[in-house]
Amino acid sequence: MYDASNITLPDGKLFVGGEWETGTGAEITSIFPADGSVNRVLHGASRADGERAIARAIAAQADPAWRGLKPHERARFLYAIADGIEANIDRIAVIQSRDTGKTLSETRALAGSAAGTFRYFGAVLETSDEDLTVQRGNALTLSVFEPLGLVAAITPWNSPIASDAQKIAPALAAGNAVLLKPASWSPLVSLELARIVEEAGLPKGLFSVLPGAGREIGNLLVEHPDIARVSFTGGTSTGRMLARQAAEKLMPVSLELGGKSPTIVFEDADINQTIAGVMFGVFSSTGQSCIAGARLFVQRSIYDEFVPKLVAATKRLKVGHPFDPATQVASMVHFEHRDSVAQYVTMARAEGAEVLCGGEAPDGDEYKNGAYYLPTILAGVGNDARICREEVFGPVLVVLPFDDEADVIAQSNDNDYGLASGLWTRDFPKAWRVGRAISTGTVWVNTYKQFSISTPFGGEKDSGMGREKGREGMRAYMAQKSFYVDLIGAPHPWAGAALEAS
Structure with a gap:
């Protein structure tokens, strides 16, 4: 078991426009879901705290000391932040594991991803x-990109530091100021990132x-007239509400929402490779992945x-404490969320699902105080069952048979979500056909949950x-401006005789 006793947690003060201040909003309790102990009790941000942060951001972003920097000069700050994250990976990993219940191996990887x-x-x-741009008249034409100004980033609790970096880094690179609202269940690692920044x-x-x-700080960031863009990762219902709010002020948004991703195993797949990939794709992160x-x-x-x-x-997967190096499936983020997942399994049973494994919290003293749930596989329901339609966000897998390509494409697409998919086959032309059709x-x-910061990510439909x-x-956080520069130095012929008469 990893000894994390020498790692101190952030003290709970908020980073408000570059100043460490005690929040004046509602109380937030961060717990360690592996045993229910309290990490930190802090006060969240109130509307007044947010207004103060926005005012400071406006001044900082307009200052030529930032706005006037050349791109390579801004890059130095991003490199310095990356260095700071890498120098503190063990500390960041422990804080995030305490906040979310994730294994240390995963939180170390997430911190490394954020640095990257x-x-x-x-x-x-x-x-x-x-x-x-290509010249089509008597003017030199060019297009430049400028910062939007102030950007709000709203991130989820399941992978906070990686999600934070995915929004903060391009927004800062573009020359903006950034106001980050992390989830109340996992505030500490984002505050640690503020220290590094x-x-x-x-x-x-x-x-x-x-x-x-x-309802307080989130709504402020979306509705405030000086916020020029919001990037949100979270639930679909919240995303819909945010999109409606943004439409009122004609503000661009990016929304990375829920998923109910299909994984397809064809008869020619490598069985061992596929089983390993399927388990990793749904049970790693204790299933808490969009x-x-x-x-x-x-x-x-x-x-x-x-x-x-x-x-x-x-059944052989190791369910255990996040600090145990052997653990593959750790605790869930919160007891409320564990209970929500359990309710979905109960509902699936009522729909006629057969529980092939799991379907309950594990027994034993090491689990009794934590928010644990066993990796669960269900069968015996059709693709129209609620358990196949709604996002559970936990370690629950539903297995369904299919006959041929047409059948599995139809079933895969018969869902409101469209975030990701996995195909397992030795036949690349088949994978290409099916992948293009989904x-x-x-x-x-022949893999799953592999990511690269260089490769765009997002969803379709309700995702x-x-x-x-x-x-x-980075361009998503910038405004494009076009220039036309006259090359001939002569009056426009439209003026004609009127110019001569003057």
């Missing part, structure tokens, strides 16, 4: 060119961390062979709108 994100967008700044020397006021109630492969379609010809092997392997933002072939990451991820 800042470094990548620093490199994007170093190598991004503006556009000299401050130590990197980012000009004061350009970054704030404002955990708090969505892209979890929660609907498993297995070709009927191998269904009776494949499913028992998958169930047997799933309504989804990401297709993994959201817009894309993040990649070189264009």
Whole structure:
């Protein structure tokens, strides 16, 4: 068991426009879901705290000391933040594990990913060119990109530091000020990131961390006239409400929402490789992932062979404490969320689902005080069952048979979500056909949950709108401005005789 006793948690003060202040909003209690102990009690941000952060951000973003920096000069701040994250990976990992219940192996990887994100967008700044467009008249035409001003980033509790970086890094690279609202269940690691950003020397006021109630601080960030863009990752119902609010002020948004991603196993798939990938795709992160492969379609010809092997392997997964290096499935983020997942399984049973494994909290003293739930596989329901339609956001997999390509494409697309999908086959042309036919933002072939900051990510249908990451991820936080520069120095002929008469 990893000894984390020497790691102190953030003290609970908020980072409000570059100043550490005690929040004046509602009380937030961060718990360690592995045993129910309290990490920290803090006060979240109130509307007044948010207004103060916005005022400081406006001044900081307009200051020529920031706004006038050349791209390679802004890049230095992103590199410094990346260095700071890498120097504190163990500390960040423990704080995030305490906040979310994730394994240390995962939270270390997420911290490393966050550092890589800042470094990548620093490199994007170093190598991004503006556009000299094709001349079609007597003017030199070009297009430049400028910061929007103030950007709000609203992030979820399941992978906070990686999600934070995915929004903060491109927005800062673009020259904006950023106001981050992390989820109330996981505020501490975002506050730790604020300390690192401050130590990197980012000009004061350009970054704030404002955990708090969505109805108060969230609504302020969406509705405030000086916020020029919102990037949101979270639930679909909240995303719809945010989009309506944004439409009132004609503000651009990016929305990365829920998913009910299909994973498809064809009869020619490598069985062992596929079982490992399917389990990782749905049970890693204790299933608390928007892209979890929660609907498993297995070709009927191998269904009776494949499913028992998958169930047997799933039963062998190590469920345990987040600090135990052997743990594969740790505690869930909160007891309320664990109970929500359990209710979905109860509902599935009522729909006629057969529980092939799991379906309950584990027994034993090591689990009794924590928010644990066993990896669960369900069968015996059709694709129209609620358990196949709604996002559970937990370690619950539904297995369904299919007959052929047309059948599985139809079943995969018969869902309101379209975030991700996985295909398992040795036949690449088949994978290409099926992958192109599925309504989804990401297709993994013979792998799952692999990410690259250089590759755009987003969803279709109720899974959201817009894309993040990649070189264009920075442009999403910029306004494009076109210039026409006269090349001939002569009066426009339209003036004609009127000019001569004068």
